[in-house]
Amino acid sequence: MRVSLRTEYGLRAMIALARDFDDIVSIKELARREAIPGTFLEQIMADLRRAGLLESTRGAQGGYRLKNPPSRITIGEVVETLEGSLSPARCGSDCERQDGCSTRSVLDRIERSITETLDGINLEDLVVEGATHE
Amino acid sequence: MRVSLRTEYGLRAMIALARDFDDIVSIKELARREAIPGTFLEQIMADLRRAGLLESTRGAQGGYRLKNPPSRITIGEVVETLEGSLSPARCGSDCERQDGCSTRSVLDRIERSITETLDGINLEDLVVEGATHE
DNA sequence: GCAAACCCGACTAATTTAGTAAGGAATGGA
DNA sequence: TCCATTCCTTACTAAATTAGTCGGGTTTGC
Numbered sequence: 001m002r003v004s005l006r007t008e009y010g011l012r013a014m015i016a017l018a019r020d021f022d023d024i025v026s027i028k029e030l031a032r033r034e035a036i037p038g039t040f041l042e043q044i045m046a047d048l049r050r051a052g053l054l055e056s057t058r059g060a061q062g063g064y065r066l067k068n069p070p071s072r073i074t075i076g077e078v079v080e081t082l083e084g085s086l087s088p089a090r091c092g093s094d095c096e097r098q099d100g101c102s103t104r105s106v107l108d109r110i111e112r113s114i115t116e117t118l119d120g121i122n123l124e125d126l127v128v129e130g131a132t133h134e
Numbered sequence: 135m136r137v138s139l140r141t142e143y144g145l146r147a148m149i150a151l152a153r154d155f156d157d158i159v160s161i162k163e164l165a166r167r168e169a170i171p172g173t174f175l176e177q178i179m180a181d182l183r184r185a186g187l188l189e190s191t192r193g194a195q196g197g198y199r200l201k202n203p204p205s206r207i208t209i210g211e212v213v214e215t216l217e218g219s220l221s222p223a224r225c226g227s228d229c230e231r232q233d234g235c236s237t238r239s240v241l242d243r244i245e246r247s248i249t250e251t252l253d254g255i256n257l258e259d260l261v262v263e264g265a266t267h268e
Numbered sequence: 269g270c271a272a273a274c275c276c277g278a279c280t281a282a283t284t285t286a287g288t289a290a291g292g293a294a295t296g297g298a
Numbered sequence: 299t300c301c302a303t304t305c306c307t308t309a310c311t312a313a314a315t316t317a318g319t320c321g322g323g324t325t326t327g328c
């Protein structure tokens with residue numbers, strides 16, 4: 001259960017955009033600032049845009065910016081977009097004790113707890129926390 | 135960031151042992167009850183024993199049981215044993231802004247939050263919650 | 269002694285991760 | 299109008315991880 005590098009990159013890019021909320025920043029510039037491979041970041045940003053967390057401007061002088069203010073975007077949204085569900089192989093239709101299945105409730109409980117935790121932290125929190133970094 | 139099947143198996147086995155806290159249960163029996171491949175479970179149990187969460191008895195009529203009462207074992211311990219750290223590639227010695235590195239603090243904060251959450255749930259909680267399963 | 273059970277390391281197939289590569293489409297400015 | 303810039307999309311690949319299997323060894327109760 002580790003956070004993938006892909007998600008780390010996505011979080012860092014989102015936090016960088018949160019720091020300059022008013023500007024449009026290109027992938028090239030973001031990749032340079034955060035030392036992330038450009039073509040990889042391109043894919044990540046596309047996913048975040050499709051998920052409705054970013055908006056893009058195409059063409060020259062184009063780039064990305066947050067679709068909502070930093071305080072309105074949680075890291076839960078970012079992580080869920082880039083990682084998908086927490087659960088492993090799901091208890092499917094072949095599970096004979098579907099209703100009260102204890103396995104299901106254990107994983108669900110863990111998933112709910114973690115989701116709640118991550119939804120409780122927004123980008124603004126992280127910008128403030130990491131403000132001293134340069 | 136998904137919980138591996140390996141960890142799910144480990145959690146289920148630990149919960150099963152928590153239900154019969156007084157008995158010694160063999161891997162064969164545990165594997166049957168929880169429908170987990172026996173030789174795979176064997177490896178998982180060995181890891182949990184090495185981590186100090188289980189104790190084993192060798193030879194005929196041997197098996198495993200929890201080293202401590204269910205209320206004293208958290209799922210954080212189980213998950214950490216079986217999954218290892220949450221973090222991806224760590225911010226190593228080549229990171230030029232080691233001290234105030236914002237990346238580091240972001241991942242650390244996420245990791246701390248999740249760890250706290252998982253350490254707040256013990257095996258007894260889960261036994262009670264899943265008690266209706268059969 | 270022998271069967272039941274844990275113990276241990278090596279091996280493998282399938283999947284996921286972390287990218288790279290190549291080209292297409294939109295757009296601002298000269 | 300042209301063209302450099304920038305986003306957009308799909309396809310591919312090497313390395314790592316996951317989910318096991320396999321074959322043997324050791325311990326112990328009966």
